Amino acid sequence: QAVVNQEPSLTVSPGGTVTLTCGSSIGAVTDAHNPYWFQQKPGQAPRTLIHDTTNKLSWTPSRFSGSLLGGKAALTLSGAQPEDEAEYFCVLRFSGTYWVFGGGTKLTVL
Amino acid sequence: EVQLVESGGGLVQPGGSLRLSCAVSGFTVSDNHMSWVRQAPGKGLEWVSVIYDNGNKYYVDSVKGRFTISRDNSKNTLYLQMNNLRREDTAVYHCIGYGHNSDPWGQGTLVTVSS
Numbered sequence: 001q002a003v004v005n006q007e008p009s010l011t012v013s014p015g016g017t018v019t020l021t022c023g024s025s026i027g028a029v030t031d032a033h034n035p036y037w038f039q040q041k042p043g044q045a046p047r048t049l050i051h052d053t054t055n056k057l058s059w060t061p062s063r064f065s066g067s068l069l070g071g072k073a074a075l076t077l078s079g080a081q082p083e084d085e086a087e088y089f090c091v092l093r094f095s096g097t098y099w100v101f102g103g104g105t106k107l108t109v110l
Numbered sequence: 111e112v113q114l115v116e117s118g119g120g121l122v123q124p125g126g127s128l129r130l131s132c133a134v135s136g137f138t139v140s141d142n143h144m145s146w147v148r149q150a151p152g153k154g155l156e157w158v159s160v161i162y163d164n165g166n167k168y169y170v171d172s173v174k175g176r177f178t179i180s181r182d183n184s185k186n187t188l189y190l191q192m193n194n195l196r197r198e199d200t201a202v203y204h205c206i207g208y209g210h211n212s213d214p215w216g217q218g219t220l221v222t223v224s225s
Contacts, residue, residue, distance in 0.1 A: 001170070001171055036212065038155070040155075045204065045214075045215040045216065045217055045218060046155065046204075046215055047213055047214060047215065048206070048212040048213035048214075048215070051208075051209050051210070051212055052209065055209070055210075057210060057212070057213045058210070059213065087154075089154060089155050091155070091157060097166075097168045098157070098160070098168045098169070098170065099145065099157040099160060100157060101147075101154060101155045101156060101157055102154075103154050104154040104155070
């Protein structure tokens with residue numbers, strides 16, 4: 001099965017912009033991989049931020065956006081807030097069948 | 111309002127079995143893709159299994175032949191039958207829907223495999 005790669009950690013300044021990426025070991029990520037992005041804070045269940053590359057959930061703050069960038073799925077945070085400090089996971093679907101999570105990115109707002 | 115409530119976890123010896131349930135309200139299980147996802151203590155998320163709206167089922171390699179995903183349309187409930195459990199199956203297990211039904215997540219159910 002494929003491997004999904006994410007940056008282990010990133011740091012962003014309050015009010016700044018950061019892009020997290022989600023790549024596949026077996027080729028470029030496309031809309032056919034149905035990328036999802038999740039946010040998890042310590043001690044809490046994850047929450048879904050983005051589904052199917054760009055689609056936000058009803059609760060997703062407007063400062064988060066999803067896209068495809070350079071052959072990867074991307075999550076961009078514009079105007080980082082202290083409450084955005086969390087771990088972010090992506091998941092991709094392969095061949096319309098199985099799914100694989102990335103290892104997660106720990107985002108620090110500092 | 112979407113709500114998912116997982117249950118059925120517990121302490122089990124290696125080689126034992128458990129059946130997890132996920133009671134869903136707010137959308138119809140059989141109309142959606144439904145997945146089980148797990149998180150071992152201090153680790154990241156791992157996709158375990160999916161059942162698609164057409165009934166097709168897929169599993170991560172490490173559970174193939176041991177776990178079975180199913181659904182009961184009359185109860186709007188998703189299940190995960192776990193047999194021949196191993197220590198490395200210890201995790202919190204979550205069920206999730208698809209698309210706009212993929213949030214919120216339930217709190218999950220803890221499975222501990224230990225002698």
